[in-house]
Amino acid sequence: MLMSRLVRRLLPKLVPKLVPKLVQGVRRSIPRTAMVWLLAGIVALAADAVAARPVVSDVQLATETEGRVVRFIVDEPMDFRLFTLASPLRLVLDMPAIDWRPPQSQLERVARQSAAVRAVRRGNFRGETERIVFDLKNPMKIVQAALQPHGTKFALTIRWQDAASYQAQRFGDFREVPIPLPRPTRASPVEQPLIVLDPGHGGVDPGAVGRRGTHEKTVTLAMAKRLEKALLATGRFRVALTRRDDRFLPLRERTRIARRLGARLFVSLHADSALNPDARGLSVYSLSDKASDREAAALAKQENQADTLAGFSLADEQPDVVSILIDLAQRETKNRSVRFANQLVQTMVLRVPLLERPHRHAGFAVLKSPDIPAVLVELGFLSHPDEERLLLSDKHRSAIADGIVAAIANFFATDLQSALQSGGDASR
Ligand SMILES: [Zn+2]
Secondary structure (H helix, E strand, O other): HHHHHHHHHHHHHHHHHHHHHHHHHOOOOOOOHHHHHHHHHHHHHHHHHHOOOOOEEEEEEEEOEEEEEEEEOOOOOOEEEEEEEEEOOOEEEOOOOOOEEOOOHHHHHHHHOOOOEEEEEEEEEOOOEEEEEEEEEEEEEEEEEEEEEEEEEEEEEEEEOOOOOOOOOEOOOOOOOOOOOOOOOOHHHHHHOEEEEEEOEEEOOOOOOOOOOOOOOHHHHHHHHHHHHHHHOOOOEEEEEEEOOOOOOOOHHHHHHHHHHHHEEEEEEEEEEEOOOOOOOEEEEEEOOOOOHHHHHHHHHHHHHHHOOOOHHHHHOOOOHHHHHHHHHHHHHHHHHHHHHHHHHHHOOOOOOOOEEEEEEEEHHHHOOOOOEEEEEEEEOOOOHHHHHHHHHHHHHHHHHHHHHHHHHHHHHHHHHHHHOOOOOOOO
16 A cells, blocks of 8 residues: 555656666567556556646636636646535535645635625545535526646636526536445444335325326335335435325324334425426425425425325314424424435435425425424426436436435434534534
8 A cells, every 4th residue: 555655656757767768678578569568557557646636727717708717727637527506506616636736815816806706615525525615696507617628738617607596507527425434333223213204195195197197106105115225225224114005194194103213314205296397306395484485385285285185184283382392392403404405405416407496495294393304305397298207217216316315324424423513513
């Protein structure tokens, strides 16, 4: 390990001197093909050593007729990914570990000169990813993000324009670095957190119905089973489903099941439907007294109607004293739910299409458990023909399942961290 690191560090310096001598030295004694392979090996090793850390030498901002351009000048090709995040609006650029040369003030100057950018931060994220975050004043539309030859070097060019509203966008294919999680020991399987998955609707209540006749209740059950499999495969969680077959289940009973079993996280799965035929994308809801917008409020009302449809009443509310206690517990739980919803949106950004403003709030009855963090995931729109087809595809379901599993792993890692920091805020 140490030896190879030393060789990697020294080799780029030695190769220019070494190669001519090697060529002379080995020419007499080694057959030509062997020599070619030997040299190829050395050159590849040297290239690898140099490639270990691309050098970013400059950051430039320019104005073009269509908008603004930021260029990161880098000495060799590298992977990157660029994506937008909502609330607050951010533009995030991830690169591999790099050798960053420009002074920090230059990056800040570039940010100040751009009307859309409020502030900029740069840091090493999880030890392997160099992350630059632009805090934005207004939503922006990324017109282009690409690595192109630039003189003798390369430029990572980002072009943007002002946009009227937020859109989830992503460019580049730099891979996400997984967060290492301690594996639970076999001696204490009981301590593995229990995740309760709640496939929406069922029985007499089909939920939304797609154009091709797909029932929401069928999609949510299939997705819950797919997700259960993926969660169990990690060996880190226990999983329970509120229903495993096509049966009606009152909303209150769904949360009761989670409480009875001692769930540490509750994830309700649904699929959306909208009058607007273009509406599509996954969204995540956390509980709030005030809905984030009219659509969210309408959706909550619609989902909450499941009980009334089947003759159950939502009216048996808690008595006052109890509700004050519940209120206190609920505030803390609400914060954790919001944090999980944010993490879920962030892991989903790179995997599946998202609805604009993908994290929303509303008063969903199924999320009103005072002590269990809970979110409701609207997997997509059955009213959108392409999305209806996607929601039936195994590949798309796997992408969603993998994203949710990554978010859950992340949530429990950071939840533990914030608990250890005695109430400190572990979110970024
Ligand atoms: Zn639903």
